[in-house]
Amino acid sequence: MRTQEQTLEEILNLASNHFKVSREEISPDDDFFKKLGINSLQALELLTRLENHFSVELPDYEIQGVTDFRTLAERIQSRL
């Protein structure tokens, strides 16, 4: 079982690869909309990538109101 820190690290790596942003440029408390330069639709794309990676099903509402990687990691961790 992953720790929350591991989950967070994997999310950051995945986001960095998917949206082609250097890993060094993003950190856990960053606003991913702003840092990745994405809109709400692209955030849903990211959710799909995360589902595939962690093999969990995340309802759309899990990302509602979430803007930073750390909270996203908490939401995913609770479903692992």
Next chain:
Amino acid sequence: MLDLRDYSSLGEALRAALEQWPDETCLIEADRERENCRLTYREFKEAALPLARFLQNNGMVSGTRAAIIMTNQSKWLISAYAIFYAGGVLVPLDYKLSPAEYLQLLAHSRSEVLITEYHFWRAMTQADGFNDFKVKTVLVTEAPASADLKGALRWEEAKAAGEPVFIKRERKDWACIVYSSGTGGRPKGCVLMHENYLEQCMALTSLYPFWPGVRYLSVLPTNHAIDFMVGFIGPFTCGAAVVHLRTLRPEFVRDAFPRYKITYMALVPMVLKNLEKGLQARFDELPKVKRFVFDRLRAINRKLTRKRPNLKLSRALLKQVHAAFGGELRALFVGGAFMDPSTLQFFYDLGIQVANGYGLTEAGTAVTLNDFNPFRSDTVGRPLPGMEVKIIEPDADGVGQVAVRSKTVMSHYLDDAELSAETIVDGWLMTGDLGRIDEMGHLQLLGRAKNMIVTEGGKNVYPEDIENAFEGLAVKELCVFAANYIWPRREMTGEQLIIVLNPEQEITDALKADLMARNRRLPDFKRVSGYVEWQRDFPRTASMKIKRNILADEIRSQTGRESAVKEL
């Protein structure tokens, strides 16, 4: 379709529809690859009436206000019908708001009933301000068996035996209270009457008819005026079907077109642009020869449909593109915000009609719509039947504020006589948008007269509603503006919010850091993109309110946008 002139309320019209097409499918709800439910009009009625009876047993009478906070799903429409049947006034709230905002609007609307999904309810019960929660009856859907419902009841169990009493409502009675924006300082609850909806439905379906067998894909939130009309009232009063998806991931939305043979879909500019981007990427990946053939076919389609669309021809010429949309698509409706003409042209060249229009909740949804006679990507079309549009005090170019008069215009703003009187003047709705009407009778939009922005996602943002996020900032005073309100530009894209700061001394790095941190805590569409340093006291009224228009005039007369606005 039903002849809506014969009906006095939404409840009455919907009741007639359920009797007229008992065996037609009215609702399909899918969750990813799974189909959750498929209901005929008869089954819909069988699901709704026990709920209506339950609501009546729990005190619902004519005029009781009942809110819905739900994502798009079958229970939304079943609940709405039960509320109308029992004589209630529906308060459809945006599920994308925060829990604190839900609570604020529930209190403002004085809703006595709330129907919501479990996770929204749970968030509300944990929010500040829940202690003041006064809604009497709360029904939650899909709650886990072991969940502590904090006094709420399960929607699935909210059924009472016996025939409910159908409560007759008149055309001028309130049907809905719809919040067009303003969850900060001044909620704008549009009171819409049954007549508004019935007239709007007749106007829209005269251009874009529904009939049994038509399938509308509902992805815009149903609380939004557009989806409520074209994803509920329109199809239901014509015997058509609505398809709901529990996830709005682009890949599942794409799959829904061929799977459910979608006829119509409404979307906001942001989604349409995304769709364009996806299609363009696929075209770019085509091997050279295929790309050449495709480009030729697209050019032929463009030439042959220059004067008017020809769906049959376009489907034959560009078979694969239309097959990806299920082969039955007749039109996409786009609204809620300004649409870039190049995107409209992109789809039109593919033979996909994008019905671009202009509307606002206060006018009961759409005011103008492109009628494709001929296609124009540079306007928002002509007024719909029954709508009068005029330009107030036009300048030399014919540009002025757009005003609308029709039976679809709301009654008033809830509990705000002052704003209502400013907005509806001698029966004309002052839209706050600038435009002109060209020689073909098409409306062109050219900016805003009011201090607000509309995002590509269709959200109205009023600057005064976000100022409290910056309260406590170490400045003497501050004020948020739509940049275009200070420095008007005759365009509808790239709208931005800016904050004007009157600092005590100067703007330090610490102040800037605090400003940025507060900005980040706001949802992305409410963020300011820059600041203006203004070393003068703001003009104020006797009651110390900022005179925004005068402050804007002062700033405009002293500085230009490029030199004044510092980016954040």
